[in-house]
Amino acid sequence: MKESPKSQKFGLNLGLLKLRRGRSPQPPEDRGAIRSCHLPLERKAIRSPQPPLAGGAIRSPFLKGVRGDLARHIPPFLRGARGDLIVLFLLIATPAWSQPQPHKTPSAADLDLKPEIIESSPVLQRWMRKVPNVLEEIDRDPSFRTRLRLGYSLFPSTNNASGWSFGVEDLFISESGFTISGDYHAAFDRQREAYGVDLRYYVRPLGNYINFAPIIGYRQIETGDYSTDGVNVGARLLLVLSRGGAADIALSQSWVSPGTDDEVGLTTLSFGYAVTHNLRLSTDLQRQNSRQEKDSRLGIVLEWML
Structure with missing residues (x-):
C-alpha cells in the first residue's frame, strides 16, 4: 500500500522536529531493539555481587596467623577481606626502628671508665688497640712455664x-x-x-x-x-x-x-x-x-x- 502525500509530509515534519532537539530520528524497531538488548544487561550488572578478589588473594597462611594474633585488637566491622588488607598495610608500613636491630658487640672504647683506670691496665689498652683472637692465643700461649x-x-x-x-x-x-x-x-x-x-x-x-x-x-x-x-x-x-x-x-x-x-x-x-x-x-x-x-x-x- 502506498502512503498518501499527507502522511509523508507528516513524517518529514516529525523528523525535522527531532533533529532540532538533538536526537537522530530512528525507526521504532531500532529503538526497541536497543532497549531490549541493553536494559537486561544493566539490570544484571547491578544485581550481581562483586567477586571477592581481594579477600581470596590476601588470605594466606601467614596473614591467617597474624590475624589470629591480632583478632582481639581488630573491630568486628574490619574483619574479613577488609581486615586482611589493613593487616598487610600495617606490616608494610611498619617503621624500621620497630624491627629487631643487629646486636653490636661492645668494645673497650665503649666502656665509661676513668682515664687512670685504662692507663693502669695493660689488658684494656691492648683491647682498645685491637681485639685479639683469644682462641688462637690460647693455642700459642704455653700452658707451662720456664x-x-x-x-x-x-x-x-x-x-x-x-x-x-x-x-x-x-x-x-x-x-x-x-x-x-x-x-x-x-x-x-x-x-x-x-x-x-x-x-x-x-x-x-x-x-x-x-x-x-x-x-x-x-x-x-x-x-x-x-x-x-x-x-x-x-x-x-x-x-x-x-x-x-x-x-x-x-x-x-x-x-x-x-x-x-x-x-x-x-x-x-x-x-x-x-x-x-x-x-x-x-x-x-x-x-x-x-x-x-x-x-x-x-x-x-x-x-x-x-
Whole structure:
C-alpha cells in the first residue's frame, strides 16, 4: 500500500522536529531493539555481587596467623577481606626502628671508665688497640712455664746418699715448640753424679693440656760401679692439670748411648704444684737402669717460674 502525500509530509515534519532537539530520528524497531538488548544487561550488572578478589588473594597462611594474633585488637566491622588488607598495610608500613636491630658487640672504647683506670691496665689498652683472637692465643700461649730448679736429692740405691741438684726446665726458643732443658745432680760424697742438656720439640700447640715431645741431647752418668756418656734420645709426655704452671705431671723415658754395651735407660716421673704465683714445689722420681746395676734417685725441688 502506498502512503498518501499527507502522511509523508507528516513524517518529514516529525523528523525535522527531532533533529532540532538533538536526537537522530530512528525507526521504532531500532529503538526497541536497543532497549531490549541493553536494559537486561544493566539490570544484571547491578544485581550481581562483586567477586571477592581481594579477600581470596590476601588470605594466606601467614596473614591467617597474624590475624589470629591480632583478632582481639581488630573491630568486628574490619574483619574479613577488609581486615586482611589493613593487616598487610600495617606490616608494610611498619617503621624500621620497630624491627629487631643487629646486636653490636661492645668494645673497650665503649666502656665509661676513668682515664687512670685504662692507663693502669695493660689488658684494656691492648683491647682498645685491637681485639685479639683469644682462641688462637690460647693455642700459642704455653700452658707451662720456664722454671729454674734447685733442690735436694736422695740416692736410695747408693747407701741412701744425700746430694743436691739444680737446672733449668723448658727454656723456650722464640715462640716455637722447641725448648732446652739442662740439669745437674750429685751426691755430697761424689759417689753419684750426672748432668746433661736436652732439646725437646713439643708436637702439639703449646697451649694444650696434653703434649708430647721427642728428646735428643747429651748426658754424662757416673757411679761407683760404672760410668757412661753419649747421646740421649727419648720422649716426654706432659699432662697440664692447671694452666700457667700451677700443676702438671710429666713422664720421660730416654736412653743414653743406645745400642752400645754402656746403654743406660732413664725413667723420670715428676709432679709439680705451685705454692705462689712464681714459686713451685716439685718431686722427681727417677729410675736408672744399666747392664751392671739398677739405681734410683728421689728429688725434692723448689722451682722459680719465669
